[in-house]
Amino acid sequence: MxxxxxxxxxxxxxxxxxxxxxxxxxxxxxxxxxxxxxxxxxxxxxxxxxxxxxxxxxxxxxxxxxxxxxxxxxxxxxxxxxxxxxxxxxxxxxxxxxxxxxxxxxxxxxxxxxxxxxxxxxxxxxxxxxxxxxxxxxxxxxxxxxxxxxxxxxxxxxxxxxRREDLVGWVRPENVNVGALADEIARLSKENADLRAELKKWAAEGSGNISFDEMRKLLAAKGLLDFLERSRLQLGLNGMTASTGEQQRNCPELCILGLITTVAIGHPQRYSLTEQDAVF
Structure with missing residues (x-):
């Protein structure tokens, strides 16, 4: 790592x-x-x-x-x-x-x-x-x-x-344990794929198959619920530019769910709340 x-x-x-x-x-x-x-x-x-x-x-x-x-x-x-x-x-x-x-x-x-x-x-x-x-x-x-x-x-x-893990920074290659990093990436990729599948299923089929509580658990498991609560004010005022690693990871996931939407295409992308977000 x-x-x-x-x-x-x-x-x-x-x-x-x-x-x-x-x-x-x-x-x-x-x-x-x-x-x-x-x-x-x-x-x-x-x-x-x-x-x-x-x-x-x-x-x-x-x-x-x-x-x-x-x-x-x-x-x-x-x-x-x-x-x-x-x-x-x-x-x-x-x-x-x-x-x-x-x-x-x-x-x-x-x-x-x-x-x-x-x-x-x-x-x-x-x-x-x-x-x-x-x-x-x-x-x-x-x-x-x-x-x-x-x-x-x-x-x-x-x-x-x-000490903040969400800040990307610069790291020289020799300071990275490539083997451990590859294992961690593989583990997180599988976890991410599983959660994405569940989130997409919920987004496609609506709340009929996944309860509100189950949805909150899914969001919490992926760290999206905490991120959404911390970012709600900024997303609701003028929108938020996804410039940090945490924002770039989480905003696309929330878009899949329809909780936020893109308001400007570019790099970095910009997002704002949707009406559906009020449920959470």
Whole structure:
């Protein structure tokens, strides 16, 4: 099997750029020191929609999204009137991407202004920054005053993410026990085939042959019931992009049952709830 301690997660680093160069560099160093892979879009200029498409793809293909929020709001996208950093953050949330944020402590902003001038604070869109910061703070965040705080926060959080089995990451071939992995794949394939057959039978013939309780047991046995309950809010609001391994495994199964449906074809695919889901 895969040794999760040797798996490398790809971490997308999102922030404003000119005011947080040192902080981004600290984040990259912390990610590398933890044995993982940093990803960012420093080479792309803000304001190009095609580049935003590339950024979304990078977020989709990363295992974890990291936001570093300082005292600037950043360049604003004209159509939405939101900063590109906020659009990246909202896309990661919408996609169900595992994420965490490092937010500058308000008490530290004054010291940053003294050291770096007013270029590190927002003067054009202070209200948008205030609202964005408030939205970010509705979730658990780590506050920072200097680069040391950012490095500590990243090391702690990546240690937690590294133990999650649903994150794909990168694994060198020599770190995989191929024989054990093949046996596990064979076992899971048979189990999956058996469950698929039962689920398809239920979907084709209706509930006449399988009771509601039996159906819930089937969903629970495959981990679909827990996944559906955890994802129901996201699926019901704006739909969910199947970007994680867990989502890519479970969403097609739920589609077979008619509990969710595809709303956009592509890679990754996007899904939303159906009326039948309300039964569960």
């Amino acid at each position: 895969v040794d999760f301690l040797k798996r490398r997660l790809q971490v997308f680093v999102s922030s404003t750029f000119s005011d947080l160069k040192e902080e981004r560099q600290a984040a990259v160093e912390a990610i590398l020191s933890a044995g993982h892979i940093p990803a960012g879009m420093e080479l792309f200029a803000a304001g190009d929609e095609s580049q935003m498409d590339v950024i979304r793809q990078w977020i989709d293909e990363s295992d974890v999204y990291l936001l570093i929020l300082g005292g600037r709001y950043g360049s604003v996208e004209p159509k939405t009137e939101k900063s590109y950093t906020q659009l990246e953050y909202e896309y990661a949330l919408e996609s169900g991407k595992p994420l965490f944020a490092c937010v500058v402590n308000e008490a530290a902003i004054e010291g940053r202004v003294k050291a770096n001038g007013r270029s590190v604070i927002e003067t054009e869109n202070p209200q948008q920054l205030k609202q964005f910061r408030a939205d970010v703070l509705t979730r658990v965040v780590k506050f920072w005053e200097d680069t040391k705080d950012i490095k500590i926060a990243i090391a702690e959080k990546l240690s937690d993410f590294a």
